[in-house]
Every structure is written in C-alpha cells, then in structure tokens.
Amino acid sequence: MKTHHAPQPPTPRPPGDDAPVAPAAPGADDPPPLAAQGQEAEVLLEATRALVDPQLRAAVESLPGSIRRVAMYHFGWQEADGTPSSGPAGKAIRPGLVLAAARALDGDPVRAVRAAVAVELAHNFTLLHDDVIDEDRTRRHRPTAWAVFGIPDAVIAGDAMLALAQRLLAEDPDPASARASARLSTCVIELCAGQQADCAFEDRGPEEVTLDECLTMATAKTGALLGCACALGALYAGAEERAVRAMDGFGREAGLAFQLIDDLIGIWGDPVRTGKPVGADLVAHKKSLPVVAALTSGTPAAAELAALYRGSMNTPGEVSRAADAVERAGGRDWAQICAADRMARAVSHLSRAVPDLGRAGDLLTLAEFVTRRTH
Amino acid sequence: MKTHHAPQPPTPRPPGDDAPVAPAAPGADDPPPLAAQGQEAEVLLEATRALVDPQLRAAVESLPGSIRRVAMYHFGWQEADGTPSSGPAGKAIRPGLVLAAARALDGDPVRAVRAAVAVELAHNFTLLHDDVIDEDRTRRHRPTAWAVFGIPDAVIAGDAMLALAQRLLAEDPDPASARASARLSTCVIELCAGQQADCAFEDRGPEEVTLDECLTMATAKTGALLGCACALGALYAGAEERAVRAMDGFGREAGLAFQLIDDLIGIWGDPVRTGKPVGADLVAHKKSLPVVAALTSGTPAAAELAALYRGSMNTPGEVSRAADAVERAGGRDWAQICAADRMARAVSHLSRAVPDLGRAGDLLTLAEFVTRRTH
Structure with missing residues (x-):
C-alpha cells in the first residue's frame, strides 16, 4: 500500500523533565569544536581497541x-x-558503546570486554552475509571475503562468527x-x-515503500545492534532492567540518527570530509530514508523523482535532478530534522538510565562521533 | 598430501570390561526382527514429535x-x-536423541524439550545454508527454500533460525x-x-583427499550434532561432565556409522528400501568415505577409479565400473567394517554414561534406526 503524505517536520519530542533538549558535552558550557570531539572519540576508540582486540583476535x-x-x-x-596484514579492522564503535555504557553505570569496563567482543563478532557476521546478499565487492578498501574466497566460504565464516559470539557469552x-x-x-x-x-524493498517500485516501513527497516538493520551494544554494557554493569532498556533505546535512536545522516551523505556527499561520492545512493537506486520521504510526499517533485527512479539514472544530469527533486519534495529537510529529533530522543533515553548525564560523557562522545561523521 | 595405504579392516576396538561388543536390544536375548525395531523407532519418533512440535512451531x-x-x-x-501444508517436517531424530538421552539418565524428558527444539532449529539452519552452498534444489521431495525464495531469503532465514535456537537456550x-x-x-x-x-574436497583431485581428512569431515558434518543432541539430553538430566562427554561420544560415533551406511547406499542403493538411486553419489563425483578409502588404497582398482573420477562418469557403464572399482579396492568392505566398529565404539561410550544399558533402550533403538535405515 502506498502512502501519500507530505513529510511533516516531526515535532521535536517534548523531552521529559529530566532530559536536555540536545546532547551537550558534559561538564562544559559550550560544546567543544567538532575536531576536538572527533579527537576525543578517536582516543576513546583507540582505548577500546586496546582492551578488546586481544580477546577478539584470540577468539577468531x-x-x-x-x-x-x-x-x-x-x-x-x-x-x-x-x-x-595491518589493514583497518573497523573502528570498534559497537565495542566502544558496550564499554562506555558499562562505565556510565559504574560498571567495570574490563568485566564487559567479552560482551564487547561478542557484539563485534555479531556485527562482522552481518557484514560477511550482507556483502554476499548485496553482492558488494568492496569493504574497507579491500575486496570482500566472498569476492576473494567465494560465496560458500563467506557464508560459512559468517555462520561460525555468529556461533563464536554466542559461545563467548x-x-x-x-x-x-x-x-x-x-x-x-x-x-x-x-x-x-x-x-x-532491505532486500525486499529493492524489488518494489519507487512508490511502493512507505516511510514507516523504511524507518522500521533502518531501526532493525542499524539501530538494533547499537542498542544491543549499550544494553549489554548496562547488563555487565549489573544495571536493572529499566536502565538496560533505556540504554537500548539510547543506542537504537542514535543508530537511526546515524542512518539518516548516512543517507544524506549518500545523496549530497560528506559535508566534513567526502567519503562517498555525491549521488552514490541515487545511482544505485537506493530507497534510502530521505528518498522514501520525498517519494511519499505527494508533491509534484515526488512524481518527478519516481519517474527518475524508474529509469536508469546514470548521467550526472539525471542524478543532479534526482537530488534536487528529493530536496524540493522536502526529503532533505525531513531527514535533517528527523536526525536531530532522534538524537534528542536518544539523550532522553540516556537520561533515564544515567540521570547525571555528566557521567555518560563517553557515550555522548561516541553518539556525536557516529552521527556527525567528523572522522 | 596423498596417502597410499590399503584400507585395513579396522580391528574392532576392544570394548572395555563394561561394554558389550555389539548393540543389543535391552532386556531380550535375541534382538527383535528389523521390522519390529523400525516400528519401535517410529513410535518413539512419533512421541518425540508430539512433545517437540508444538514448541518448535511456536518458536518458528x-x-x-x-x-x-x-x-x-x-x-x-x-x-x-x-x-x-502438512508436508513432512523431518523425522525428529535429533530431538529424539535429546529426549532419549535425558530419559536414559533418569531425567525428565519434558524438561529437555526446549533443548530438543534448539537442536532441531540448529539442524535446520544447516540444511537451509547447505542447500544454498551445495546448490541443491530438492529436499524432502519439495523445492529447497532458496530455489523458491532466492538465496538472500534462504541465507537470512538460516541465520535467524540459528539465533532463535540460541535465544531459546x-x-x-x-x-x-x-x-x-x-x-x-x-x-x-x-x-x-x-x-x-566438504566444499573444499570438491575442488580437489580424486587422489588429493586423505581418508583421515574425510573421516574428520564426516565426524564434523554429521557426528557432531548427533553427539551434541545426546550431550544436551544428558545436561538436562543433570548429569555430570563425564556422562555428558560419554553421551556426546555415543551420538558422534553413531553419527559416523550412519554416514558410512549412507555413503554405501549412495553407491549400491538401499538394501532395505531403495531411497537413493543406485550410483547417485558416483554420478555426482562425491568423495564419500568408501570412495576415498578406495582411492587411497594403493591398489590397481584405485587408479582405475581415479581415472573414472577425473572424467564425466555419466553413462550407466561407467558408473557400474566405478562401483566395481570401489569394491575391488576394498572400499565397500572397509566401510561396512568401519560402520560396525563405530557402532561398537558408540555403545562403549554409552555404557560409560549408562552402565545399565537396559535403561538406554530408546537410545539404542534410535541408533539402530539411523544406521540400519529400516525406514
């Protein structure tokens, strides 16, 4: 079923009495400049890798x-x-969230290292299988495992990695x-x-995916594991169920904010440092969140975008017209406002788990890091 | 590395003082005729399905x-x-082993039902992925899941089934x-x-797989889960580690015996009821246990078989000559003796877990059922 509605700038969710309206660097009146936050996150992730990598590597x-x-x-x-080889093994965002969540709840991060390893293994299980399913040939600037070893070996390695994650726990x-x-x-x-x-959406026409379906998909594909990482950190800090759930909500909403920003970058490029080429997701006909918001807006620009999505869209002119149509249909604004709203919700969840947000500085730093992409 | 050795009829392992030399129907001087044993197993499996299916279905x-x-x-x-649909959902051999192992150790089978469901889910995870990897288009007389829904959906369903098994536990x-x-x-x-x-063997020449590698592969692919099923039954009966390990050994060895018999059927057909067509594994160039035993025998027949395996082997004459070569090279005798030896080892393990084998009747019935294929 198709939905036709103008993307409404979501009313920023009224934060609870105990929740700030936007994430703030704890203990500082003004948030530090982006570069400094990025560096702070890099230091955190470096420390995470130092704790996690030996056990991760021993497990593998x-x-x-x-x-x-x-x-x-x-x-x-x-x-x-x-x-x-000393290739990049990933940034360890998810293990970082496990350890930071444990620390924010007065837990010993060292106690949570095994859980952090399990989460990273589960993440890499999804990467191995997703690359097979999506037929992606490149990851971290190298050929994907299936491109090198074949589909059977990549599927089997993913299976074993998931079982290994479960065995550790x-x-x-x-x-x-x-x-x-x-x-x-x-x-x-x-x-x-x-x-x-995500796979099923690819087989559907440009106007046949609703925004709700798309948000549910993004939450499941990206938010769930970030939420789980934070929840496991809380569990290993001995937190009670209420705080564990709030931590899950924090990671989940931050993950959705990250996905929205990532989708914007997939159309307009990285505002800080260009990682993806401009228009990459449009060339791939990806039904990303801003695109679906635009397609389901009921505006004239939506029809124009749908027509472009039904075609090959492989000339720079077409890609540029599609990006313009997403913007005119309100998809860009919607995604930006929605990302900010999701970050506000994330912080609201966090403040329920950690009433003194000053103690959750590492978590906020990591959330800023993934959503602002200052790396 | 190639090994060239005549397949030695393995000396049946000297059973321990407490172990019988061959599985016997407990409480009877003469084992009941095959048909009766088969029926007994059917009754057992029917009872297993009645206990397990509701929870299995609810989980799925x-x-x-x-x-x-x-x-x-x-x-x-x-x-x-x-x-x-009321298609056949599988015989529930593995859940049957979980419950029978629990019962043999004075456990309450009802307590072990969840473990039985988990084992059946893990088994079906492997079926879903193996069918993708082996490009098998038929299972249980129906098109395989990937043939109907595509490879992505089948891989994802297998992943979810493994995670579901772990969630239940x-x-x-x-x-x-x-x-x-x-x-x-x-x-x-x-x-x-x-x-x-198993996949890697397919890419290797007919004389490049050793019998040891092949036995290790069969133990991992078939024996491990049957062993795990028995071990989980023991755990849910509250057994100590020694008995759990012995139960694992029983299932593992019985599983290898089953694989040897299955491999014989893949060449010469089912002696009881023809399920597989005669020569099916030869047409598929499968490096099954009797074939590898023959290929590594160092006999003139081995060279003949290797030449046939390097060719297309798609005429009835060639298939018949290959089966004959396996037999002349000693592969058939070796497999038969090895299967009997493995069953003796299985019972020896079992007697360490359940000194009074009269209490392990259900386990022996199931082991006979899978190895004699009277179904």
Missing part, C-alpha cells in the same frame, strides 16, 4: 583453520594468502551472561528482519 | 513475518504462498541452559568446519 584464532583464514582476512589481519561465568546472550540473539533476529526488508 | 511462528514465511515453508508447514531458566548453549555453539562451529571441508 580459535576457529578451525579454513574458517579462521577467511575471518582473519575479513578483519584485515591477514592477506588472502595468509601473510600478516555462553562460556562466560558472569551472572549477566545469560541475559546478554538472550538480548544478542533477539537482536540478531531483528538484524535479519532488517536485512530481509 | 515467533520469527518476524517475512522470515517466518521462509521457515514455515522449509519445515513443510506451509506452501510457498503461505497456505497451510539463553532464555531458559534451567540451570543446564548455559552449558547447553556453550555446547551447541561449539557444535555449530564444528558443523561449519565440516561443511567447509
């Missing part, structure tokens, strides 16, 4: 030989022929491990639903 | 809509269009659940290694 090295080879390549620790004597394991499993099912919906 | 129905659709089709509960308040979850995860990694090895 425990896999049977032939699977280990694919996994070591995927993480950038080895070349395809098995020679050591199941073997953890920490009293939090069973609830963490249940949360991670539930999250993986949601990730699967998100990936399935 | 808890999956998100689009994934549920694929899963319901895979289990034979729905047609591709979502209409109800993680949410189980039973004190056995953490150890069960760890065992299942470890088993899934072994299953992955087995499937990976």
